[in-house]
Amino acid sequence: MSSTGEEIAATAEPGASALASQDGVQSNPADQLVEENESLQARLTTTNAELVHSSARLREVEHQLEEQEKIYSEAAADQQKDYIAQCDSLKADIASLTSQLTHLKNELSSAPVTDDNRPATPAGTNVTDGLQKIQRVFKVVLVGDSGVGKTTFIRHLCLGQEAANATSSTVGVDFYTKLMTVQGQCTSLKIWDTAGTERFRSITKSYFRDANGVLLVYDVTAVKSFSHVRQWMGDILENADDHVVVMVLGNKTDVVAERLEDDSVLTNHGRTLADSYRSLFAEVSAKTGAGIADAMAMMIRAMQDVEDEQIRRTRLAVDVDNEGKSGSRSCC
Structure with a gap:
């Protein structure tokens, strides 16, 4: 009986030992x-x-x-x-x-x-x-803000009052011609009427080249257009020739009632600004035509004087050059 118990214990020990060995190999689940x-x-x-x-x-x-x-x-x-x-x-x-x-x-x-x-x-x-009748030919450019009356002015000058009353805003550039006799000389004016809106500003600048005269127009009843005269002057000085004749032109003098208001430009203000740029000055009414012929005659006389002076200087330079050549030949 005891031997049998010993056998059972002996038999059980290997199993317990194996289990203990297995637990030693496996890790803890935690x-x-x-x-x-x-x-x-x-x-x-x-x-x-x-x-x-x-x-x-x-x-x-x-x-x-x-x-x-x-x-x-x-x-x-x-x-x-x-x-x-x-x-x-x-x-x-x-x-x-x-x-x-x-x-x-x-x-x-x-x-x-x-x-x-x-x-x-x-x-x-x-x-x-x-052909000999036309003695002078001048290129004139009109500039200024939109709505100041440039087209009305030039149409009145070239086509008469009836045509001047039927105008619309200029798109880009328009072209007119006019014959005027000033100081006994028949003068042909080739006039370019430019748009005053900002979108055409770059196009307008290109027309200053080779221009004999520039008419810078503002509205005497709108001080804003007058305040922009300096900007237009800057474009002229930058792109036009040095000898170009510039006239600052106040338009719409016929609107007397509006000119008495605060938003207006007095004559002495316009003249003072023109004098500061050594430019001509005039006031006109493009609607009635008052002052237009006198203003253009003044400008033509100035352009004639400039052209005469250029011719005189050219001839003087040629004479000096010829004298120099003649003197060099006689010395040899």
Whole structure:
């Protein structure tokens, strides 16, 4: 009986020993959870860091994209402005050429003709007499703010009062011609009527080149147009020739009631500003025509004097050059 118990105990001991050995090899479940939690925590930290980095990179890329879009939009806007300016310039050229064609047709239709459709020549004159009649040719440019009455002024001068009353805002540039006899000389005026709006400002500047005279018009009933005279003067001084004759011209003197208000320009103010630029000064009414002929005659006389002085200096320079050449030959 005791031997049997010993056998059972002997038999049970190996199993218990094996179980104890197995427990020694396997880790504690609580430790495993801790390790897994730490591993997950480390992965979470790494993932968060990657997320932060990716978010920062995304914001950087979005910022670069916004900058590129801004650059492209600005470039597109500038290109669009260039296209608009080119279109405006072409429209102005077309309007100018159309106006010139209309005036030439009017001059041609008003000229007397003979039976063989050639212009009639007065008896006792040569065919060249008509060409010799025009002794001076001057280019004159009208500038000033929109609405000051430039077109009304020039249409009254060239076409009469009835035509002056039917005017609209100038688009780009318009062209007129006028013959006037001043100081016994027949003078042909080639007059360019420019738009006063800002969008045509760059086009207007190009017409100052080779101009003999510039009429800078303002509205005597609108002090704002008078305050812009200095800006227009800056454009003239920058783009016109040094010898150009400039006249500061106050228009709408017929509106007496409005001129008595605060928003008006007195005559002495206009004259003082013109004197500061050594320019001519006059006041007119483009509506009634008062003062227009006198103002243009004053300007033509000034342009004639400038041209005479240029001719005198040119001849003097040629004479000095010829004397120098003659002296050098005699010395040899």
